Amino acid sequence: MGNRQICVCLLLLLLGVLQSTKAANGDASVDLNDDVLGLIVFKSDLHDPPALASWTEDDASACSWKFIRCNPASSRVTELSLTRMGLSGRLGRGLEKLQWLKVLTLSHNNLSGEISPELAHIPSLETLDLSHNKFSGQLPNSISKIGSFKYLDLSENQLSGPLPDDLFQGLHSLRYLSLAGNSLEGPIPSTLSQCVALSGLNLSNNHFSGNPFAYNGGIWSLKRLRVLDLSGNSLSGDIPHGIFYLHNLKELHLQGNQFSGFVPSDMGLCPHLTKVDLSYNLFKGEIPSSFGRLNSLNFLSLGSNMLSGDFPQWVGGLSNLEYLDVSRNGLTGVLPISIGNLRSLKVLSLSENKITGKLPSSLVSCSELRTLHLRDNLFNGSIPEELFSMGLEQVDLSGNILSGPIPPGSSRMFESLLVLDLSRNDLTEDIPPEMGLFSRLKFLNLSWNNLHSRIPPEIGYLQNLTVLDIRESALYGMIPGDLCEPSSSLAILQLDGNSLSGPIPDEIGNCSSLYLLSLSHNNLSGSIPSSISMLKGLEILRLEWNELSGEMPKELGTLQNLLAVNVSYNRLIGRLPPGGIFPSLDASALQGNLGICSPLLKGPCKLDVQKPLVLDPNAYPNQMHGKNRGNDIKKRLEHHKFLSISAIVAMAAAAVIIVGVLVITLLNASARRRLAFIDNALESIWSSSSRSGAPSIGRLVLFDSRSSGNLFANPEALINKASEIGGGVFGTVYKASLGVEGRIVAVKKLITSNMLQYPEDFDREARALGKVRHTNLLSLRGFYWTPQLQLLVSDYAPNSSLQFRLHERPSNLAPLSWATRFKILLGTAKGLAHLHHSCRPPIIHYNLKPSNILLDENYNAKISDFGLVKLLAKLDSHVVGSRFQGAPGYAAPELACQSLRVNEKCDVYGYGVVILEMVTGRRPIEYGEDNMVILTDHVRLLLEEGNVLDCVDQSMGVYPDDEVLPVLKLALVCTSQIPSSRPSMAEVVQILQVIKTPVPQRLEAF
Structure with a gap:
């Protein structure tokens, strides 16, 4: 405890004595100081709160302080609100002195420790909001003694453990309770049913278990409840009939639990329901038809359950519905034409069911619709052109049996569409060139169709496109050269399994954001363009099963982020690019080519070497006659004579070379014996003089600077105990400053035991490590070596x-x-x-x-x-x-x-x-x-x-x-x-x- 806190506690003790004395004399004027001293003690438990600098013990009243409200009649503090003040520390004693306090709000701070049980000593407290802090431990049972509570919010903390079953037995006035976002566990206390005034209950995102609806009374007793959120727990069991008792209920959130059985059929008897979320549970059976009575419903989510039966035809009667999600169930039937009556609908998600039939054109009447997810159903027929005239932002129709052409779209959709997934259907005909007008489109997937189309060059206009996937769609023709502009954001390009031909365009280097380029299983020819080396973020490159030829560009070895490459089954030859991933490629990534040079391959190694020019003297017809023919015979004899002399000269030269090799070998052997003698002599010199002639002894070597050498006469001064920042099995790390520019580096003082003891060995290995560079590796910048001290200099990481x-x-x-x-x-x-x-x-x-x-x-x-x-x-x-x-x-x-x-x-x-x-x-x-x-x-x-x-x-x-x-x-x-x-x-x-x-x-x- 600090000196200031000791003084404050002494003041509180003195105040207690004075109060006792004056109470005996009928004088209670000193009560005005209770609030001041109580708040000063509260402040002393916080870590240097600058916002509370004006709070001083010298003031006779706290009513003039910031963040304080008082009762004008009594001048006593009634409200303390310190929301989003960046406060840290703990909630200690002191606040219990504020006997008139009604509202205490400390939300969205960094307060920690346990919640003080002394809060129960504030008899008038009605609102307590400690949400979004770091309070831990169990919830104090003394909270049940604050019978005046109307609002209690302890959400988004680190509270843990079970709740006592009698926790709520005295909170008859409580209207709002939130314990969401903690780690509370065990059953929900049965005494919660005594909080009959509750209108809002949020216990979401904890580890509560059991069935809160099982026991008699229970939650059904909370007839004033308007919001019930039990989502994100481990609650289980059937929900019995009785929910209609919650006649005033407006929001019901039970998602993310393990509730099972049938969805309560009497839920439709809660006429005020606006939001119902039962997703991610184990409900089965049909969706109750009573839901059709919920005329106020605007949010309905039943996704990720085991529901069955036909898609409800009464859905069209929920005219206020804005969000409908029944995805990942087993629903069958067809989508009714009445779906068009949902004029307020913004999100429709029916994915992963067994719904069949055609897409009703009445969907166009859902004028507010923004998200349409119908993935993995059995929809057939063509895509209604009217659908592409809406202001949709996300369209996912993948995994159905849709056929016919892709609608060209409209001006309204050109400006709204962000995601379009039509993959795994049976769509045909050309990709419409209007596709290039979707100015905001980020994700386009047309894969696994039968388009039999060229890639329209207009797709290059999509500057916001991140993913382009048109695999296995019978594409033909060439890859457009202007598929990417220099400002393009394309990160994934997949065109595998088509019939694309021609070369890979050099302009592919403009796709500067690519990290996945996959063009496998096509008929691409020509050489691999060196412009791919401009794709510095490229991580995956797949070009297998094409007709690519020539050598791989050596520039590809500069792609440091490349993690996977496959160029198998092409017509490539020659050496692999040096550097990067290429020296470590597996044989499966290289096999099936004409002659790639790799020790992993058994086939021939063919180099792309230019053939020398050879002239054939017999290539021209001999048109000489008579005398000229005799001269020709004479020249041929002279030619044979010349070849004989040449052969003799060649053999003599070979003999001279052999003799030279033998002589050099003998000289080398002699030299090695002399070098061995010199090495032995040097060894004795090093052992007696610490090998002082080595170039790196006692010198600070910086790989990327000319300041290496004698600039630092005493590198040992770079390290001292005050600058120590860490350590490990190899030594201690210090923070240091180098040079006149004050460059901050980290210096590791190595443990000399078992380290390399010769400077040339240390120099060689340190320089090798200095060449290893990557964005996610701490670069070694230099070193210092003496027999007694070895230092490594590396970059400094400011965030520890x-x-x-x-x-x-x-x-x-x-x-x-x-x-x-x-x-x-x-x-x-x-x-x-x-x-x-x-x-x-x-x-x-x-x-x-x-x-x-x-x-x-x-x-x-x-x-x-x-x-x-x-x-x-x-x-x-x-x-x-x-x-x-x-x-x-x-x-x-x-x-x-x-x-x-x-x-x-x-x-x-x-x-x-x-x-x-x-x-x-x-x-x-x-x-x-x-x-x-x-x-x-x-x-x-x-x-x-x-x-x-x-x-x-x-x-x-x-x-x-x-x-x-x-x-x-x-x-x-x-x-x-x-x-x-x-x-x-x-x-x-x-x-x-x-x-x-x-x-x-x-x-x-x-």
Whole structure:
């Protein structure tokens, strides 16, 4: 406790004595100071709140302070509102002195610790809003004693544990309760039914279980309830009849639970319902016809259940409906013409059912419709042209039996359409050139149709297009050269499985945003254009099964982000591009060509070498006669004589060369003996004088600067205890400033034990590591060597390490969001993929963990300490295995087993553990009082039980389930006990790219 807090507590004690004394004398004037001192104590528990600087204990009243409201008659504080003030600290004592306080609002701050039970000592408190903070622990049972409560919001915190069953027994006046977005568990207390004044109840996104509708009374007793939100829990069981008791109910949110049985048929007896969301449950049977009575309904979501029966014909009567989602069920029947009566409808999602028939043209009457998702049904017939005259933003008709042409569109749709997916149908005829007029279009998928069309060059006008997929659609002709303008945003181009011919246009280099280019299984010819090397972000290149010829452009070796290439079954010859991924390509990516030069291929190696010019003296007819013919015979004899002399000269030259080789060999042997003698002599000199003649001894060498050398007379001054920022198995890291420009770098002081002891060896290995550059690797910038001190100079990462941000983060720093965590995961994967697949020989990290993943100013991942095992005096599996036993939880099983071969897959294991840490926020091994939790086993068990999302770190806020779930599954594959079962890092990057593909529908696996 600080001096200021001690003083405040003494003041409170003194005030209590004065109050007791004056109470005995009938004097209560000192009560005015209760509010001042109570607020000062409250402020003392906060971390330097600048917004409260005007609050001082010198004031006789708090009514003039900011964020305070008082009762004019009594001058006592009645309201304290500090919303979105950036406050941190804890909610300590002091507020209980505010006996007249009615409203306490501290939402959207960074307050932490437990919720103070002393709040129950404020008898007049009616509103308590502590939402969107970091309060933890269990909910204090003393809350039940605040009988004046009308509004209680503790949502979006880190509260955990079960709720006492008697928690709500005294809260008869409570009108609004929200505990959403915490980690509360167990059954919902039965005493909740005593809160008969409740009009709003939100318990969403917790871990509540059981069936709140099962016991007598229960939620059915809350007859004033207008909003009920129990979504995102583990609630289960049937919902019995009785919901009609909630006559005033306007919103019902039960999505994301495990409710089963039939949808309550009496739900249609709640006439005021405007929103009903029962999605992501286990409901079965038909949709009750009573829903047709809900004339006020504007939102209905029944998706992802097991509903059956025909699509309801009464839907057309819900004239106020704006959102309708019944996707991922088993509905049959046809879409009624009355659907056109839904004039307010904005979203219609019927995907993944068995609805058949034609698309009704009456849909055009839904003038407000923006999203139309009918994917994976049995719709047939043609697409109504009227549909493309609307202001639709998303159209997904994929996976049906639609036929006929693609409608050309209208001026209204040209300006609105963002997503168009017509894939997996039976559409025919040409792709309309009007397609190039959809100025806002981002996603276009026409794949798996029978278009028999050319690619209209007008598609090049789509400057906002991100994904273009026209695979397996019988396209023919050439790829338009102007498919991409220099400002194009096209990231994915897939034209596989067509009959495209001609060359790959040189203008493909204008598609500067491409990261996936797939043109396989066509009839493309000519050479691979070198302009592909301009696609610096390219990660996947597929050109297999074409007629491409010539050598691959060597410029492709400069594509550092390239992770997967396949050029098999073409007519390519010659050497592979140097650098990048090409030296490590698998044979399956190269086979079936005329003569690519690779040690992995058994076929011939053909080089594209220009043939020399050869003249044939017999190529011209001999037209000589008589005397001239005799002269010709004489010339031929002289020619044979000349050839004999030439042969003799050639043999003599060969003999001279052989003799020269023998002489040089003898001289080399003699020289080697002399060099061995010199080496032995030098060895004794080095051992006696620390090899002081080596060029790098005592010099700070910077790879990218001319300042190397004697500019720093004392490099040891770069490191001191005050500038220490971290450490690890290889040494301690310091923050330092170099040169007159004050360049900030990180300096690692290596542990000299077992390090390379000769300067030329250290110099060679350090310079080799300095050449390894990638966006997600921490670049080595220089080094310093003496027998007593070895330093490595690298870039400085201002946002510290992932270890610090995950497990050592101070309370004033916000937790990492899911978007930032995914960005770090993807960057780390790319960095490891570069080490494994682009470096020769591959570099294995051996020690990947959050402390070796640094974060730059933009939270880009920077892997550090890679390749440092090369600086060890001995490098074998035993040394490496014992070296990293200090990182429990991250080491792959094979590192501890001498019988298993260690390769890049040990890094994949460590990366999988890092994924689990980032998603769960937990350490790889946690020790309790009598048990030990291994994170990989814990998550694997939750996945088998179907509750894997229960382990997600709630501090990162909102996250998309469809990204987090596959990332968790990827982590468990990466941490397989069998090395061969783990994917390569190149495959990991591809999987992450697919998971994060910014399109409404994930692309099919490659």
